[in-house]
Amino acid sequence: xxxxxIQVLNGVSFGMLLFLLAAGLSLIFGLMRILNLxxxxxxxxxAYIGLSVGRVTGSLVVGAVAAIALVTLLGVLMERxxxxxxxxxxxxxxxxxxxxxxxVGDLSLWIWGGTPQTLPKPELLTGSMRAGDIVFPTxxxxxxxxxxxxxxxxxxxxxxxxxxxMIRAAIDDAEIARATxxxxxxxxxxVFGLGAALAALGGIIGGPFVGVYxxxxxEILLLAFVVVIVGGLGSLKGALVGGLLVGLLDTFGKALFPxxxxxxxxxPMALILAIRPTGLFGAR
Amino acid sequence: xxxxxxxxxxxLLAAVPLALSSYHVGLVxxxxxxxxxxxxxxxxxxxxxLPSLGxxxxxxxxxxxxxxxxxxxxxxxxxxxxxxxxxxxxxxxxFGLLALRAQGSYLLMITLALAQVLWGIAFGWRSLTGGDDGxxxxxxxxxxxxxxxxxxxxxxxxxxxxxxxxxxxxSIVVRSPFGRALVGIRESARRMEVLGYDVWLHTYVAxxxxxxxxxxxxxxxxxxxxxxxxxxxxxxxxxxxxxxVILGGAGTLFGPxxxxxxxxxxENGISAYTERWLxxxxxxxxxxxxxxxxxxxxxxxxxxxxx
Numbered sequence: 001x002x003x004x005x006i007q008v009l010n011g012v013s014f015g016m017l018l019f020l021l022a023a024g025l026s027l028i029f030g031l032m033r034i035l036n037l038x039x040x041x042x043x044x045x046x047a048y049i050g051l052s053v054g055r056v057t058g059s060l061v062v063g064a065v066a067a068i069a070l071v072t073l074l075g076v077l078m079e080r081x082x083x084x085x086x087x088x089x090x091x092x093x094x095x096x097x098x099x100x101x102x103x104v105g106d107l108s109l110w111i112w113g114g115t116p117q118t119l120p121k122p123e124l125l126t127g128s129m130r131a132g133d134i135v136f137p138t139x140x141x142x143x144x145x146x147x148x149x150x151x152x153x154x155x156x157x158x159x160x161x162x163x164x165x166m167i168r169a170a171i172d173d174a175e176i177a178r179a180t181x182x183x184x185x186x187x188x189x190x191v192f193g194l195g196a197a198l199a200a201l202g203g204i205i206g207g208p209f210v211g212v213y214x215x216x217x218x219e220i221l222l223l224a225f226v227v228v229i230v231g232g233l234g235s236l237k238g239a240l241v242g243g244l245l246v247g248l249l250d251t252f253g254k255a256l257f258p259x260x261x262x263x264x265x266x267x268p269m270a271l272i273l274a275i276r277p278t279g280l281f282g283a284r
Numbered sequence: 285x286x287x288x289x290x291x292x293x294x295x296l297l298a299a300v301p302l303a304l305s306s307y308h309v310g311l312v313x314x315x316x317x318x319x320x321x322x323x324x325x326x327x328x329x330x331x332x333x334l335p336s337l338g339x340x341x342x343x344x345x346x347x348x349x350x351x352x353x354x355x356x357x358x359x360x361x362x363x364x365x366x367x368x369x370x371x372x373x374x375x376x377x378x379f380g381l382l383a384l385r386a387q388g389s390y391l392l393m394i395t396l397a398l399a400q401v402l403w404g405i406a407f408g409w410r411s412l413t414g415g416d417d418g419x420x421x422x423x424x425x426x427x428x429x430x431x432x433x434x435x436x437x438x439x440x441x442x443x444x445x446x447x448x449x450x451x452x453x454x455s456i457v458v459r460s461p462f463g464r465a466l467v468g469i470r471e472s473a474r475r476m477e478v479l480g481y482d483v484w485l486h487t488y489v490a491x492x493x494x495x496x497x498x499x500x501x502x503x504x505x506x507x508x509x510x511x512x513x514x515x516x517x518x519x520x521x522x523x524x525x526x527x528x529v530i531l532g533g534a535g536t537l538f539g540p541x542x543x544x545x546x547x548x549x550x551e552n553g554i555s556a557y558t559e560r561w562l563x564x565x566x567x568x569x570x571x572x573x574x575x576x577x578x579x580x581x582x583x584x585x586x587x588x589x590x591x
Contacts, residue, residue, distance in 0.1 A: 266401045
């Protein structure tokens with residue numbers, strides 16, 4: 001019983017981490033039709049910068065804020081000054097963002113070295129909580145809470161604010177949105193920055209339990225891809241459902257069939273693809 | 285390229301072992317192998333307009349098949365090489381069924397994800413694949429062939445012949461009605477559908493042909509290097525093939541070979557000075573997409589127009 005609850009908890013918390021990344025990927029794709037391979041870079045940069053600034057200042061919170069701010073700035077600059085200059089086709093964009101992924105990956109290896117590192121947990125979240133016979137690590141619950149809060153905030157933002165309505169309009173039809181006075185250009189920059197911020201947040205809250213190491217950018221990017229393939233690109237609901245599904249499959253796959261962990265993720269992905277090529281909630 | 289240029293290029297390539305040191309013959313051999321790899325991707329990307337971020341899957345699966353058969357079953361060239369081609373053809377036939385249901389960005393993500401499954405197997409199934417260490421100790425072929433390919437020069441000429449055959453076959457394919465139909469599909473799949481073409485079947489056949497040809501390159505690369513590792517199936521190899529095609533010129537017969545020569549040359553030159561090859565490679569991706577989106581062939585054409 002304990003095994004199952006703990007695994008479910010681990011799966012859901014990992015799923016929430018994937019949701020943070022997939023939500024950003026999905027929003028960016030929905031608005032700009034860009035497949036952002038550099039999303040993995042935002043994730044590791046979030047973790048590495050958080051780690052370094054946290055060490056220097058002695059405060060995790062300062063580290064986290066600095067990491068999110070810097071990565072958001074990087075995302076905004078990248079969108080404004082680089083991505084805009086390539087034609088709006090998937091291949092040039094994929095190659096460009098892959099180039100950024102390689103550059104950031106190699107620079108990070110240069111700066112932070114090849115040893116895997118883990119971010120420290122805040123004092124408050126290091127212990128565990130008890131419910132009857134079952135002991136939960138507090139940190140995992142915290143990760144789930146962050147995921148829920150971010151999910152609710154994103155949903156409320158999209159559904160209940162004017163900026164959210166403008167984003168929805170631009171996703172539906174950018175040209176008409178532009179004609180009605182929506183500044184799609186700056187909206188795109190803002191959404192790209194938001195996606196980068198979410199990925200950096202993912203790096204910070206994932207840092208203590210997934211760790212950060214050379215290659216983590218590819219790994220998390222790949223899992224986030226599987227999430228959006230399963231859930232459908234451009235859909236917040238898809239990112240959440242896909243994230244939870246992939247998080248649980250990954251955790252149970254590793255626990256039950258250690259040698260075949262890849263298959264427990266990719267076999268369901270292939271199945272969903274065969275039935276619905278645009279994912280569970282993707283637009284046709 | 286016209287006939288004269290092809291003849292000059294062929295003569296130059298044939299003369300390489302006479303004029304260059306054995307080290308540089310090895311380098312040109314690598315260029316030719318990657319040229320075959322890039323040309324295979326070009327068939328789907330440049331002609332049929334289908335981007336793939338997982339083309340290394342077929343390259344790598346053939347490489348592993350050749351290595352495993354050579355080490356464990358038979359060192360006969362035809363058995364090993366045949367196993368490599370069969371593995372690449374079967375893998376692309378299977379992956380094509382799944383991937384070709386999608387388009388555009390989904391196609392990129394799915395081809396990447398499928399290739400990563402193979403990477404996971406190569407990395408994780410240690411007893412079969414040697415995991416991260418890979419499989420060393422594959423000799424250059426001899427048994428089954430009239431000559432041993434043990435020397436660099438003999439292997440070079442062998443690769444050159446395979447390259448010539450692959451180029452010839454590709455030039456026939458892209459000029460055939462089938463190849464023309466692929467270009468039509470790239471320009472407008474819907475119109476081709478209306479004209480009565482089976483779009484799915486055309487792209488599927490191109491996908492499997494391209495995968496098999498990538499397998500040829502993968503098999504040659506195992507013999508070239510003498511070992512195979514998970515890097516062969518990695519996204520870095522897939523993306524390297526992509527940049528070779530784009531840098532050379534997608535949808536042109538010889539562009540990808542030029543791109544391959546340029547990238548292999550740069551990798552070799554830069555790796556001699558710094559460990560930061562991936563950093564430079566990343567910058568090349570950015571620079572090519574920003575400044576040379578039509579590739580070297582496009583640049584050459586523009587120069588010729590001015591001249």
